[in-house]
Amino acid sequence: MINSFAAPHAYGKAAQDKIFGANAAAVAAAAKFGADKVTNGTIGAIMDDEGKLVCLPTVEKVYRDLPTNELIAYAPIAGLPEFLEGVLTATFGNSRPKAHMAAIATAGGSGVLHHAIWNYTKEDDTVITSDWYWGPYKVLCRDMNRSLDVYKMLTEDGKYNVAALEAKVKEVFAKQDNLLLIINTPAHNPTGYSLTDEDLAAVIKILNDVTAGTSKKAILLLDVAYIDFAGEKEEVRTIFKGLANLPENILGIIAYSMSKGFTMYGQRTGAMIGVSASEAVIEEFKEINQYTSRATWSNINRPAMRTLATIYQDATLLHKTEEERDFYYKMIKARADIFVKEAKEVGLPMIPYVAGFFLSIPAADPDAICEKLHDDNIFVVPLAAGVRVALCSIPLSKIPGMAAKINAAMKAVEGK
Ligand SMILES: Cc1ncc(COP(=O)(O)O)c(C=O)c1O
Structure with missing residues (x-):
């Protein structure tokens, strides 16, 4: 048989x-x-x-009050413009970095990870994350014929292990030109750990030291799925200030998700935000990632996007x-x-x-x-x-x- x-x-x-x-x-x-x-x-x-x-309750009310058209009509592939503007505010708060940036709608944070792996690494490349990680990172990499390698997240005394990251970054860069580093912070799954602003600065320095003046490129993906349950709203967002003035060899990507912050897990809505010193890199970011959206799921959930947009356009809500x-x-x-x-x-x-x-x-x-x-x-x-x-x-x-x-x-x- x-x-x-x-x-x-x-x-x-x-x-x-x-x-x-x-x-x-x-x-x-x-x-x-x-x-x-x-x-x-x-x-x-x-x-x-x-x-x-x-x-x-407010999310539920706004969602249930949407007119039928908003529930059933197609959305633009890039996402509703009001959603994309709302997402930038939702993600960055008062810490929006001064840089070129763009957001596109994705099927949850998972969609961002998918697009980042597909469009910024090539077959057989290695993607890096910490030894404590959310299992689907590996599934996503493997499904696209990439592998996932890890560095030890913490030192013996519970600090972010910058030295282990540096060694792993150097090891992987020795064999490939593009490196995607995924960091889930703040309020990391599965540990509840958060990097400090200084930790993130050290990460960017490592990526810069290895790539500056070479043809190598680093993609730093911050998976912020839990940011709305990570502590005081503005305090947990100061990490984003570190993305201002990124060196030209580093592209920042933020994986924003409505799953937890809006308790809309099954509505599959998120956004991929690109941050770069280069306008051309951001233009390319929009083009190639929208193309992959078209080729993967077409457009995403309109009512969930409208819910976020409605809430962010109304201070009381x-x-x-x-x-x-x-x-x-x-x-x-x-x-x-x-x-x-x-x-x-x-x-x-x-x-x-x-x-x-x-x-x-x-x-x-x-x-x-x-x-x-x-x-x-x-x-x-x-x-x-x-x-x-x-x-x-x-x-x-x-x-x-x-x-x-x-x-x-x-x-x-x-x-x-
Ligand atoms: C670490 C982490 N990243 C990203 C996600 C993405 O979730 P979603 O695709 O539902 O937005 C989750 C969800 O559990 C997660 O735990």
């Missing part, structure tokens, strides 16, 4: 998503033992303290949206505060958590620890280097005691 029709480049590909697998196990346990007995720390979406999926977001930011922070305090008390090691949906615990055998935690009806996600806890989805009442249980599971498994 014929058992495959796949073309060679597609043959054997299978996305094994550990996150959805862990969630399925949690859902099965909730059906068996009752939801109140089960802690589901697998979901990357905000659930309130009653366990309900959150939609920001924006203020309400920001207040509602802040309420949920504080809800997640309250959970984190308890977990982090208890982790310290019981001696559970943690990657330094600044803010965001997730925190991570480094571990030698994450799969076994997650399996062991099922005895306590706790479900979290095993990653290559540790265990990820989705604070965004665990009600506050279920947080006390979690760190101790994870610590006990770790000791049982690793015999520490």
Whole structure:
């Protein structure tokens, strides 16, 4: 019997998503033992303290009030102009860098990653990110016949590991001309870590030192999917000031997503923002990335774009949206505060958590620890280097005691 029709480049590909697998196990346990007995720390979406999926009320109202035309009509491939203007404000706040820039609409932050990998690296190139990373980075690279390599994100004392990045950048540049570096900050998934402005300046210096005066080019992609849950609005945006006066060999790309900031995960809306010292580079950015949009998904979700545009054109709506977001930011922070305090008390090691949906615990055998935690009806996600806890989805009442249980599971498994 014929058992495959796949073309060679597609043959054997299978996305094994550990996150959805862990969630399925949690859902099965909730059906068996009752939801109140089960802690589901697998979901990357905000659930309130009653366990309900959150939609920001103002976002919902604006979306539901849209006229039918706005719900169903095609949008321009580049995106609605009012959306693109709103996205620049939403992304940069008061820290819009003085540089040439343009935004195009994408299918979420994922769409930005797709276009950046496709249009700024070539087949067999290596893309770089940190050793703690969001799994789909690798899936995206592999699907386009690129590979993903990593550097150690943190030093022993929990600082951003500039030296490890520098070594990896040099190693990869030795064999290729374009280098795409993906950095997920602030409120990194899966650890909740954020780079400081000085860290980002050091990153840009490394890329500049290696490329200046050569034909090599660096593409620095800042994935800011969690920026609206990363801390005080303007403080977390000062990193963007570092993109002013980028050297000509460095192109900045920002992956903006409405998934978390607008609680519109399934609406698949985001934007790709290019920042450069060169007008020509930005003209090219618009052309080649719109072309890839046309070739990948055509145009994207009009009502989600209109929702953002409407909110950003109305100061009252924006203020309400920001207040509602802040309420949920504080809800997640309250959970984190308890977990982090208890982790310290019981001696559970943690990657330094600044803010965001997730925190991570480094571990030698994450799969076994997650399996062991099922005895306590706790479900979290095993990653290559540790265990990820989705604070965004665990009600506050279920947080006390979690760190101790994870610590006990770790000791049982690793015999520490
Ligand atoms: C680190 C990171 N980047 C980007 C995204 C992109 O999300 P979306 O494609 O839904 O905008 C996510 C979503 O989970 C993420 O965790």
